Amino acid sequence: MNIVEFAKILNLSIGTVSRALNDRAEVSPKTRQMVLEKAEELGFVRNTNARRLVIGRNYMIRIECPTSTHILSDRYLVELARGVEEVAGAHGYDLLLHLGTHRSDAVDVQEVDGLVIVAGSETTADDIRRLTQKGRTPAVVIAWATPLDFPAASYVCLDTLPGVREALECLASLGHRRIGYIGSGQPGQRLRDAFPRLMAEAGLTWDPALAREAGTTPDDGCRAALELLALSEPPTALFARTDVLASGAVQAVSQLGKTVPGDVSVIGHDNIEAAALVNPPLTTVAINIPDVAVLAVKALLAMITEKADPITLTVGTHLIVRRSCGPASS
Amino acid sequence: MNIVEFAKILNLSIGTVSRALNDRAEVSPKTRQMVLEKAEELGFVRNTNARRLVIGRNYMIRIECPTSTHILSDRYLVELARGVEEVAGAHGYDLLLHLGTHRSDAVDVQEVDGLVIVAGSETTADDIRRLTQKGRTPAVVIAWATPLDFPAASYVCLDTLPGVREALECLASLGHRRIGYIGSGQPGQRLRDAFPRLMAEAGLTWDPALAREAGTTPDDGCRAALELLALSEPPTALFARTDVLASGAVQAVSQLGKTVPGDVSVIGHDNIEAAALVNPPLTTVAINIPDVAVLAVKALLAMITEKADPITLTVGTHLIVRRSCGPASS
DNA sequence: AATAATTTCATGAATATTGTCGAATTTGCC
């Protein structure tokens, strides 16, 4: 049934019905009420495509997420999508999903009003340029640390330093003085570089001898931890760049017949699902994804509806305290 | 730019341009070629809404997923979405995401050609009826074990028994005879009921004294395992209904000063991310989500494009062997 | 072999799809 038939049944003109359905003022309250009731009763729904064609808007935003090398793990991706959908949905927008590489061409823009782009570690400014049709489609990019070099988009940057700062302050307050750093190689570069400064800010001194670059597996973390704990002046606490490495570090401690947090404290990063399940549950650095989603969508909607200028925001991480940290052993 | 302007630039009629773009036979190859090239060059894209309005199809399927009580964890949800997008995308369909409860009303059908509905444990046949507009919209439901009572939809059922059967056979072949069962309460009912039969099929005898219903946390699993291991004739292997419970069971074993898999073997269920990170990495029962996605979308596309009748398929779980199982200790 | 007749083919014009919105018109009320 289309609006013509529907209007005929109601003995009203198409225009009146349309206005009633659009909640416009020029229609009498009783008429509106009647139209709404009848629509419900007869199951009449306007044709979305015709509607969008006429009003020239799609009420649709697409969320773009690369397959490989996520900033956000799958778990966070769902959380992000949920948040995005919630606030976008409240404004009448649908969410279109596009997983898979940013490089794929066949992305019919024209059918969305805006883009939420989750940048992977390999995403470049050129990718954003192409995805946004040279900036013609409003877009907000979820990026690590700093915006990409494409100023027509808005950015929500994920800054991991605040949470790490908290972590170090937490360790410092527990009396730890020698803190080991287990890195994950390439992607963690920025944190690695900032680590000495963060240590200083927490009133600690940075000893380069206590840093190891590990890989990505628990075993990598375990090996690095064993090395550090075998030093003549071993650290009393370990900070690992990822929870996976941290879980390996925990294993290393128990291999040495010691306990976490009794003998050694461990802090991870990312708050993966497993972090709460490891024994002991891991104190870790996390980011509030719903916050990110809300900020991103708000920025995007402002660009779409008010032609607002692109903005750059930063969301910091924070510490989640579980049971893997305790007072420094003397 | 719309097709009118575009046709004017090309000195062709709208009809010819449209035909060329739609790859229809009635247009000469040179003309088509020219149109395609020029479209690329001038960046002309047809208006999706007008297009869909005219052809009466949306080329869009929506994936429906309830917030609470997933059949599939978030991780699997992304995997499912990826699979769905891949095969649906290959047929020109976009993927619309709808997370949140199935109960929410404001779901403008009319704008999608089909639905992939992930049933939660609370989803009812009535929910499906409403979502599909009494069956008017083609739909495929991802459900546990058996179809819901709404035959207008297709079903891909997730059957956990095959993987559990494999698990028990694996334990039997390692010499285990007494196997403990740690359940998760309500949702695991079906497996619970089938467990004695599966035991028998693996050549084992079922002892009701070795069953405990735990909750959902690692601690629940730990407690249940401690109880079982304190029996006068304790089990030599533990099957836990979820990996979370299994991780608790592993903790229980080490609390008793014993090791997994040296003294006690443990098998989990679900293959959550953490399963591979626990120490030792957990042997567990998993389902192949990409398979599920592919089957679901194929069934759905058949319903959409060929008006195929709804079908019911079943995908079974399988065992993933890691390092938490070993020969029975004597 | 040449001309007429017929078929094939590409193209153009017109119409259909469904809803929105500004302008014009009707209705109601004083």
Place this chain on the structure above:
DNA sequence: GGCAAATTCGACAATATTCATGAAATTATT
């Protein structure tokens, strides 16, 4: 009758597609 509120009318959005047209190509006829 005049004014305001409510309603109707008609143009418009962008594309697919049917039907008609003209040209070219093929066949038939003598």
